[in-house]
Amino acid sequence: MEALDGLEQSLTELRQTFTSGRTRDVAWRKDQLRAILKLIDHNEAKINLALHQDLCKHPVEIYRDEIGVVKKSANYSLSCVEKWMAPKKGRIPWLFFPSRGEVLPEPYGLVLIFVAWNFPISLALDPLIGAISAGNTVVIKPSDLSPACSAFLASTIPLYLDPTAVRVIEGGAHVAEQLLQHRWDKIFFTGSHRVGKIVMSAAAKHLTPVTLELGGKCPVIVDTLSDPSEIMVAAKRVAGGKWGPCSGQACIAIDYVLVDRKFAPILIEFLKKIIHQFYGENLKNLKYLSRIVNKHHFARLCSILEDPRVAASIVYGGSLDENNLIIEPTILLDPPLDSEIMTEEIFGPLLPIITLDNIHESIEFINLRPKPLAIYAFTKDEKFKKLVLMETSSGSLTFNDVMVQFLCDELPFGGVGQSGIGRYHGKYSFDTFSHEKAVLYRSFFLELEPRYPPWNEFKLQFLRFAYIFDYFRLLLLLLGRKLQQMFASSH
Amino acid sequence: MGSKDAKKEEAFDAEAARSLVNDLRGRFASGKTKSCEWRVSQLKAMLKFTNEHEKDIIDALRSDLSKPMVESFITEIAMLKASCEFTLKGLKRWMMPEKVKTSITTFPSSAEIVPEPLGVVLVISAWNYPFLLALDPVIGAIAAGNAVVLKPSEIAPATSSLLAKLVGEYMDSSAVKVVEGAIPETSALLEQKWDKIFYTGNGKVGRIVLAAAARFLTPVALELGGKCPVFVDSDVNVKVMARRVIAGKWGLNNGQACVSADHIITTKDFAPKLIDALKVELEKFYGNDPLKSEDLSRIVNSNHFARLAKLLDDDKVSGKIVLGGQIESKDLKIAPTILLDVPEDSLIMNEEIFGPLLPVITVDRLEDSFRSYNLKEKPLAAYLFTNKKKLKEEFVRNVSAGGLLINDIGLHLANPHLPFGGVGESGMGSYHGKFSFDTFSHKKPVLYRSFGGDASARYPPYAPWKLKLLKALLDGSIFGIIRALLGW
Numbered sequence: 001m002e003a004l005d006g007l008e009q010s011l012t013e014l015r016q017t018f019t020s021g022r023t024r025d026v027a028w029r030k031d032q033l034r035a036i037l038k039l040i041d042h043n044e045a046k047i048n049l050a051l052h053q054d055l056c057k058h059p060v061e062i063y064r065d066e067i068g069v070v071k072k073s074a075n076y077s078l079s080c081v082e083k084w085m086a087p088k089k090g091r092i093p094w095l096f097f098p099s100r101g102e103v104l105p106e107p108y109g110l111v112l113i114f115v116a117w118n119f120p121i122s123l124a125l126d127p128l129i130g131a132i133s134a135g136n137t138v139v140i141k142p143s144d145l146s147p148a149c150s151a152f153l154a155s156t157i158p159l160y161l162d163p164t165a166v167r168v169i170e171g172g173a174h175v176a177e178q179l180l181q182h183r184w185d186k187i188f189f190t191g192s193h194r195v196g197k198i199v200m201s202a203a204a205k206h207l208t209p210v211t212l213e214l215g216g217k218c219p220v221i222v223d224t225l226s227d228p229s230e231i232m233v234a235a236k237r238v239a240g241g242k243w244g245p246c247s248g249q250a251c252i253a254i255d256y257v258l259v260d261r262k263f264a265p266i267l268i269e270f271l272k273k274i275i276h277q278f279y280g281e282n283l284k285n286l287k288y289l290s291r292i293v294n295k296h297h298f299a300r301l302c303s304i305l306e307d308p309r310v311a312a313s314i315v316y317g318g319s320l321d322e323n324n325l326i327i328e329p330t331i332l333l334d335p336p337l338d339s340e341i342m343t344e345e346i347f348g349p350l351l352p353i354i355t356l357d358n359i360h361e362s363i364e365f366i367n368l369r370p371k372p373l374a375i376y377a378f379t380k381d382e383k384f385k386k387l388v389l390m391e392t393s394s395g396s397l398t399f400n401d402v403m404v405q406f407l408c409d410e411l412p413f414g415g416v417g418q419s420g421i422g423r424y425h426g427k428y429s430f431d432t433f434s435h436e437k438a439v440l441y442r443s444f445f446l447e448l449e450p451r452y453p454p455w456n457e458f459k460l461q462f463l464r465f466a467y468i469f470d471y472f473r474l475l476l477l478l479l480g481r482k483l484q485q486m487f488a489s490s491h
Numbered sequence: 492m493g494s495k496d497a498k499k500e501e502a503f504d505a506e507a508a509r510s511l512v513n514d515l516r517g518r519f520a521s522g523k524t525k526s527c528e529w530r531v532s533q534l535k536a537m538l539k540f541t542n543e544h545e546k547d548i549i550d551a552l553r554s555d556l557s558k559p560m561v562e563s564f565i566t567e568i569a570m571l572k573a574s575c576e577f578t579l580k581g582l583k584r585w586m587m588p589e590k591v592k593t594s595i596t597t598f599p600s601s602a603e604i605v606p607e608p609l610g611v612v613l614v615i616s617a618w619n620y621p622f623l624l625a626l627d628p629v630i631g632a633i634a635a636g637n638a639v640v641l642k643p644s645e646i647a648p649a650t651s652s653l654l655a656k657l658v659g660e661y662m663d664s665s666a667v668k669v670v671e672g673a674i675p676e677t678s679a680l681l682e683q684k685w686d687k688i689f690y691t692g693n694g695k696v697g698r699i700v701l702a703a704a705a706r707f708l709t710p711v712a713l714e715l716g717g718k719c720p721v722f723v724d725s726d727v728n729v730k731v732m733a734r735r736v737i738a739g740k741w742g743l744n745n746g747q748a749c750v751s752a753d754h755i756i757t758t759k760d761f762a763p764k765l766i767d768a769l770k771v772e773l774e775k776f777y778g779n780d781p782l783k784s785e786d787l788s789r790i791v792n793s794n795h796f797a798r799l800a801k802l803l804d805d806d807k808v809s810g811k812i813v814l815g816g817q818i819e820s821k822d823l824k825i826a827p828t829i830l831l832d833v834p835e836d837s838l839i840m841n842e843e844i845f846g847p848l849l850p851v852i853t854v855d856r857l858e859d860s861f862r863s864y865n866l867k868e869k870p871l872a873a874y875l876f877t878n879k880k881k882l883k884e885e886f887v888r889n890v891s892a893g894g895l896l897i898n899d900i901g902l903h904l905a906n907p908h909l910p911f912g913g914v915g916e917s918g919m920g921s922y923h924g925k926f927s928f929d930t931f932s933h934k935k936p937v938l939y940r941s942f943g944g945d946a947s948a949r950y951p952p953y954a955p956w957k958l959k960l961l962k963a964l965l966d967g968s969i970f971g972i973i974r975a976l977l978g979w
Contacts, residue, residue, distance in 0.1 A: 019865065060953035060961065068965035072596075075966075091908040101909050106891060108914070185915065193708060200705035204698055207715075209919040212708065230942045240950050278951040288951035367520070389937060391522075393607055401940035404600075407965070410591045411602055411936035416609070417686065421710045436921070438894035438909040439887055440902060444728035444878070452734055453742065453776045453786040455561035463561070467569035468576065
């Protein structure tokens with residue numbers, strides 16, 4: 001009950017800040033972006049500690065996936081925000097002469113950002129960068145499954161950013177429900193598609209537009225390769241894209257592999273070697289791997305492996321350390337397609353390898369399933385690349401690598417179908433938090449009589465030509481009319 | 492004949508809707524709608540039937556709305572044809588992937604953004620421009636390569652059945668279908684999973700559509716409405732302003748349009764001059780007995796007629812009528828009516844009017860009213876008539892709406908280079924021109940990398956030098972990268 005009272009007051013204040021116009025000023029936006037950079041710079045150690053507590057992330061992984069991402073994003077927005085804020089000129093057909101058209105981006109107002117637990121710093125600050133660049137006031141709701149990071153954000157953000165415009169509200173599902181009862185001008189959600197539906201349904205009551213960054217089973221197609229150095233590169237990238245990001249607990253992490261039956265054993269051998277090289281050889285000596293976020297998800301992953309048909313398909317790994325919530329990198333060969341490991345998003349360090357008679361079957365395999373956030377394909381066959389491009393649909397598609405599309409500021413990042421609605425990163429972040437207002441300027445000069453009733457045949461003809469921008473016939477019509485009038489007056 | 496009647500009797504229920512969507516999904520999966528040839532053929536077919544059946548369309552609009560022929564031509568037929576032609580001209584270009592720069596962070600790589608269709612989409616249309624608002628979104632859906640179901644409004648039944656007939660005869664009915672009906676049929680459709688829903692109408696039903704879409708995480712575009720205000724300054728060409736206001740109120744389906752002028756805000760001093768100018772021009776346009784004018788649409792049906800009559804029923808409102816107020820319930824006609832300074836809390840000032848009643852509200856200073864308007868629900872459009880540069884700047888900066896138009900009304904609709912859509916209560920998403928193509932597309936980013944150029948810094952075991960290199964790569968700094976590689 002107490003939380004609810006504080007919330008009303010808080011939201012009223014944030015709306016007042018927005019109405020005052022302060023957040024629309026480019027100087028304010030740039031100040032806030034610089035403040036985010038300072039926050040990161042001064043607190044790298046604290047961030048490393050919080051992420052270690054919540055997920056056992058290694059500092060290099062933290063820099064790559066959290067700190068570095070935010071810094072890059074903030075710097076990019078700082079250098080571009082003024083350009084993005086400028087109105088875009090719109091072309092105007094001659095018929096509208098004289099007039100001028102433009103599209104002017106403006107902030108929505110008060111926006112709500114829901115953060116996921118797997119990248120609890122970057123998934124809070126990266127959308128925040130977009131919301132601020134666009135001139136909004138913001139409430140951030142970090143995930144309660146990453147409590148150390150949530151507390152870090154709640155205590156640190158008010159020290160650096162404008163507290164009358166940016167607030168952090170901590171809590172679990174109960175707090176999220178209360179937040180969703182209020183009216184927001186935009187909601188940005190990163191998380192599971194089950195909760196995404198709840199958020200969108202709540203938003204529907206107020207006609208609030210949403211961006212939903214969800215997930216899905218991101219497949220990697222590995223075509224048969226002959227050059228061992230290329231197989232090594234592919235295997236490294238697959239391993240890096242599965243176990244590298246938060247031990248597989250990432251929306252764009254590889255979920256499963258599709259490979260030709262004959263090539264599978266080779267790929268698996270390479271993967272085993274690489275796992276040893278990257279992470280270590282047995283459960284006791286594993287390094288550079290995040291842990292599973294909590295007991296609930298650990299139990300979920302264990303139960304996936306408890307299915308005897310699935311357990312029988314394990315070809316590497318499978319060991320569990322319940323005390324430390326660690327699961328060894330595990331490879332499975334052809335688990336049953338109707339088992340949970342192949343019907344639900346895994347979000348963990350288990351890698352099913354599905355074999356096919358012909359790698360081209362991978363396209364149909366993928367199309368029978370919901371559209372994922374990303375599809376990856378390792379191949380040198382240009383024709384096959386084209387097929388994958390034209391015949392599958394996903395949030396994004398990357399050839400011969402994994403995850404790096406996330407780092408391209410010029411590429412939109414978002415899902416389609418079950419993997420999400422909307423997109424962000426770079427200018428797309430600015431756009432996702434902006435309303436593009438069309439503005440048309442006309443003058444009183446030059447009136448078009450035929451626009452107005454009373455209607456007659458001449459006006460109808462005029463409009464017929466005007467609408468197809470047939471200026472030549474228009475001219476003839478007008479001349480004809482002039483001549484007619486001259487005739488009439490001379491009689 | 493008997494079996495056709497029997498078919499009509501079969502209710503279009505959830506089962507029928509599911510079966511329809513499955514058929515269309517199969518069609519879409521076959522790849523037919525993705526080809527440029529198919530898209531072009533469908534758009535040309537639409538153009539063909541619009542040209543060949545112009546008279547039928549005008550008759551249907553007259554039957555549904557008593558819409559004057561020239562108005563039907565300008566605002567429905569010509570607009571649709573222009574939209575078709577604009578799309579046909581731009582289609583090949585819009586379908587092409589857009590090359591995108593990549594930075595040193597992912598070197599070596601190349602990237603592009605490839606537009607692809609969403610799949611099977613649903614277009615639900617409105618009754619006031621029943622021809623245009625049904626087919627214009629369908630143009631976008633087809634241009635983007637989707638299979639489409641169109642559900643026209645049952646409140647304009649003649650146009651609805653004409654659309655079903657024309658689309659059925661001229662277009663590829665295995666991928667473009669019309670489902671006629673009312674609430675039961677719409678509900679059955681909304682229970683299905685679509686890849687996009689495009690809805691034109693009011694906020695109440697907009698919420699129902701969005702909630703139904705949320706069940707399947709279906710993206711939506713909602714073109715709603717709102718109370719579009721017209722701010723009028725004294726520094727204007729009074730005659731031109733008056734004519735444009737009239738064209739933007741009673742010339743747009745007799746005020747029954749999402750972008751029509753809802754009410755006017757002007758200064759106390761200027762109001763009498765403004766009202767006089769309106770009176771003079773109104774008489775020129777519609778004669779001195781406007782109820783008999785052939786150039787005005789009627790009110791669409793008795794429900795809306797009763798709704799509008801109720802707005803005038805309030806004594807505090809009817810006492811403020813300065814022109815018009817005559818009603819003819821038999822023909823569902825209401826004369827152009829102007830009211831001066833009705834109370835702020837009256838129904839007419841709190842609901843979208845959507846009819847031929849025009850309240851004029853007076854204020855001391857126009858600029859002050861810009862800010863107070865931002866506390867209200869954002870409308871689909873807001874208008875300002877003035878010659879003053881500073882006033883224009885303040886208006887554009889401070890008033891939020893779907894779109895703004897200075898010194899005219901409604902015209903921005905006709906410009907295919909500007910996005911047309913709402914914000915807040917007036918909607919989400921936009922269309923027209925290429926924006927229609929975009930709204931029905933998924934813009935898929937594609938990154939091409941090679942096997943070469945693999946930085947071991949990406950992979951564990953992690954060492955301090957790897958961290959240095961990563962930092963440099965993410966910063967995009969060439970010097971940083973060189974230094975890190977050299978071990979400095």
